[in-house]
Amino acid sequence: MEEPRRFLVVDLEATCWEREPPAPNEIIEIGAVLYEAAPAAEASGVKAEFQTFVKPVLAPVLSGFCRQLTQISQEELEGAPPFPAALERFAAWAQGQAPYLLSSWGNYDRKQLEQDCRLHRIPYPFTSHLNLKREFALRRHDKPCGMAQALRKIGIALEGTHHRGLDDARNIARILHYMIHQLNWRPHGR
Numbered sequence: 001m002e003e004p005r006r007f008l009v010v011d012l013e014a015t016c017w018e019r020e021p022p023a024p025n026e027i028i029e030i031g032a033v034l035y036e037a038a039p040a041a042e043a044s045g046v047k048a049e050f051q052t053f054v055k056p057v058l059a060p061v062l063s064g065f066c067r068q069l070t071q072i073s074q075e076e077l078e079g080a081p082p083f084p085a086a087l088e089r090f091a092a093w094a095q096g097q098a099p100y101l102l103s104s105w106g107n108y109d110r111k112q113l114e115q116d117c118r119l120h121r122i123p124y125p126f127t128s129h130l131n132l133k134r135e136f137a138l139r140r141h142d143k144p145c146g147m148a149q150a151l152r153k154i155g156i157a158l159e160g161t162h163h164r165g166l167d168d169a170r171n172i173a174r175i176l177h178y179m180i181h182q183l184n185w186r187p188h189g190r
Helices: 064-070 074-078 083-095 108-119 132-140 147-153 165-181
Strands: 006-014 027-036 045-053 101-104
Touching: 006 108, 006 165, 027 064, 027 083, 027 108, 027 165, 045 083, 045 165, 083 108, 101 108, 101 165, 132 147, 132 165, 147 165
Parallel strands: 006 101
Antiparallel strands: 006 027, 027 045
16 A cells, blocks of 8 residues: 555644533534645645634533633634534545545544534544554654653644644644654555
8 A cells, every 4th residue: 555645634622621521522623734745854744724613512611721721712612613514614625635644643533523423413524544642652662642742852842822723733743744754754554
């Protein structure tokens, strides 16, 4: 199988609480970038971006903890589309980027997308998934760590606002770039 060259890096933000949650987590932001790997590092990089807020239904009012962690305001969610419409937009954008390998930092994002699809009784639209957190740890012979810690380990400053979907997707793409061009990591088609 041919080595993947295009990675759709997705990062989600979801409802959250400091203590016992009153409802299951729901996606409140989808951020994604299309990273294309080329033989030369300078030709590689982010080629397209996607971002949307998503209006939650189970717990529509964000907790103070969630607002502080994500820097997402209640007002930003008021006019946001519900999950089915947001996912339809995201899936259409993703289809326009094909072929790609859906990727995220860990399995959380894939599982949260699947959970929200079940909640809204809509089909999960993706067939592949690459856990970059696991790949990074394996390549470095290290324990899995968070995205911000991975950036520190390789000497790259976090850019943007941590726990914002698009900013985190951009930062994950920077780690992916490092993995491919500094660690000589080669993904396998999945």
